Amino acid sequence: MSLHHKLYRIFRSYLFWRVVRAFVTILIVMTLTFFILRLMPGNPIDLYIINLMTSGGLSYEEARNRALAMFRINLTRPLYEQYFEYVSNVFRGDLGHSIVSIGTPVIKIIAEFLPWTIFSVGIALIISFLLGIFIGTFMAYRRGSKIDSVLISLFSILSAIPNYIIGLLFIVILGAQLKIVPFTMLRGAYSPYIKPGFTVEFIADIFLHAAFPILVYVLTTIGSWALTMRGSVISVLGEDYVLVAKVRGLPERRIMWTYVGRNAILPLFTNLAISIGFIFGGSTLVEFVFVYRGIGYRLWEAISARDYPVAQGIFLIVTAAVVIANLIADLIYAILDPRVRIQ
Incomplete structure (x- = not known):
């Protein structure tokens, strides 16, 4: 049997058991959700x-x-x-029909609210990921400096604060105390008096309503990306091929992005795949605080009203998204590092 065929069989077995584990995980969470909701x-x-x-x-x-x-x-x-x-x-x-919104299919409710969560948290994830890469690389090259210490402390604090706390601080300080931002006018995903459509007015309005949820997501997640990238870059800077590139007299900018950046960013891609899954479930409290009508806000309403079918359907979507994202991350890691296939 050829080496290629052996690797194919190992990877096929690896994929099969990961898929089985993902299915069992979804079934277990679905079962727990069903019974826990009815115990409330x-x-x-x-x-x-x-x-x-x-x-x-x-x-x-x-x-x-x-x-x-x-x-x-x-x-x-x-x-x-x-x-x-x-x-x-x-x-x-x-997925059944809503108990409170009588006769409304759960799948229709999810299809109505889910896109707004994908929009707000998805944009925030892209912004925080890209900024985290650049800032983390900068911190690694300035490691030990005063600005590096300040950024480490700042990002550690921001990462430790729950996102809904920062949202409440925005509302209390900017809304109630300073009266700079009219948060009561920013409830919902868009203004009811603006006709939905692919127009500049509507697009600007949905960005305005999503601005503070996006800002909160970025502030609470950028630190983890920056600190992870910093550690990864520092690790790569100690590799022999980076030293060889410096000895050859290559420009520092080329070394930074061609030799260091490309290799340091690889571990972050697996984390990115996992983070994509949490898009669907990490927005509940933030959307409730800002009354942003995404899937998290609808989940809060369903739990409060004991709308079992809607809550079960949303939990199922969230679970499936997280599990599938973890499965994709496993596969990406297996492709990047074949050694994990035999574990």
Whole structure:
């Protein structure tokens, strides 16, 4: 058997077990989400039944039958029956219908809110990643200097502060105290009086509404990219091929980007693949603070209203995104370093 064929079989086995592990992880998280949501106190159907009985004068049975017919879900059935029905529906591509927004498919709700989260957090991820690379490279070449120490301290502090805390500080200081930014006018993904479309006015408006969520994401993530890049560049600077390039008299700029930058940035690409998965789940509290109507804000609403199908659907999308991103990162790392395929 040729070496190429052996490597192909090893990589195929590596890919197979990673896919199996990803599937099992999604199934476990989906199961935990299903049962944890139902262990939370409160039930939207029971609340609706009580409201019908008090305001409409209906008996319990009449109110219950009307609620079950309206909500398309029967929470009085045994939990295991509800679970197996939910799993079978998911495998058929049916995430169910919202309990609160009666008759609205969960997939439609996700399709409505998800693009705004991808837009805001995606732009922030690109900005913080690129800035982190340049700043981290600069810090590595100025290691030990005063500005390097200041930036390390600053980025360490920013990375340690939860993103929603920074969002609240913006609202309190810039909005309530200084009254510089009218945050009440920036709620939602865009202004209701502007017609959606591919126009300069609409595009400028959605950027305006997403400006502070993007700023918060950048401030809380740029530090990790910069510090990681700094460590990676310092490690590469000690390699023999960099010393040889300096001995050959190559320009410092060429050494920085051709020899150092290209090799130092490789470990960050695997982290970038993982970070892309967290786009879908890392925005809940920030979107709630700024009332930015993305998937995180909708998840908060669903949990608060005990809208089980919507919360389950969003958690499933978030889990799948993170797991698939980790799988892609594993594959990228296996391609960059074949030694991991045999582990």
